[in-house]
Amino acid sequence: MDDTVRTETAKGSPTMGIAAAIAGWLIPGLGHLILRRWTKAAVYFLCVGALACAGLAMRGGVFGSGAEDLFDRLGFFADLGSGIFYFLAHQFQPAGPDVAHATGDYGTRLFAAAGMLNLLTVLEAYDIGHGGESK
Amino acid sequence: MNGLFGYFTHFEALVFFAAVVSITFAFLSKRTNIERLKYTFFAFLAFLLVAIGIGWLMFPFSQ
Numbered sequence: 001m002d003d004t005v006r007t008e009t010a011k012g013s014p015t016m017g018i019a020a021a022i023a024g025w026l027i028p029g030l031g032h033l034i035l036r037r038w039t040k041a042a043v044y045f046l047c048v049g050a051l052a053c054a055g056l057a058m059r060g061g062v063f064g065s066g067a068e069d070l071f072d073r074l075g076f077f078a079d080l081g082s083g084i085f086y087f088l089a090h091q092f093q094p095a096g097p098d099v100a101h102a103t104g105d106y107g108t109r110l111f112a113a114a115g116m117l118n119l120l121t122v123l124e125a126y127d128i129g130h131g132g133e134s135k
Numbered sequence: 136m137n138g139l140f141g142y143f144t145h146f147e148a149l150v151f152f153a154a155v156v157s158i159t160f161a162f163l164s165k166r167t168n169i170e171r172l173k174y175t176f177f178a179f180l181a182f183l184l185v186a187i188g189i190g191w192l193m194f195p196f197s198q
Contacts (some may be wrong), residue, residue: 054143109152110152
């Protein structure tokens with residue numbers, strides 16, 4: 001079960017790295033699950049999922065792809081990093097965002113942080129899948 | 136879910152953010168569980184202390 005046990009890991013390859021990265025982006029933790037890093041997969045899914053769900057529950061804003069402002073565009077890429085949570089944001093948030101209140105503003109930041117955090121886990125999944133990580 | 140997170144104060148949101156991000160960083164950067172536990176603890180404390188410190192530094196500008 002321990003992530004540090006190297007023998008559980010499938011042999012790395014560029015294809016495996018890319019597949020793990022795409023899977024990890026779509027569903028946080030799935031990339032690590034494919035690579036048999038059970039604990040990391042569960043922790044990343046729970047942490048990214050908790051941040052994203054909290055952000056949406058606080059009625060934070062979700063940036064769309066049509067943004068013209070540079071900061072909105074950066075916000076879009078950050079939000080997109082959370083994968084399935086971005087695509088299902090409207091299901092989680094039927095009342096829509098409310099950034100006129102401070103709580104909604106915090107929610108916007110939490111959701112963006114979830115996306116950025118997931119992108120870090122995607123990089124790690126790629127690294128492990130590629131065979132470049134030894135832990 | 137709205138009831139659980141919808142009424143977070145700024146400080147509660149900060150504590151929640153600090154806890155979740157500290158745990159993720161610990162798993163990203165440390166190998167053993169004991170190292171991860173220590174890292175989570177210190178990163179969590181650092182998040183809180185830095186945020187409260189910056190809050191105090193900005194306090195005069197709010198007057």
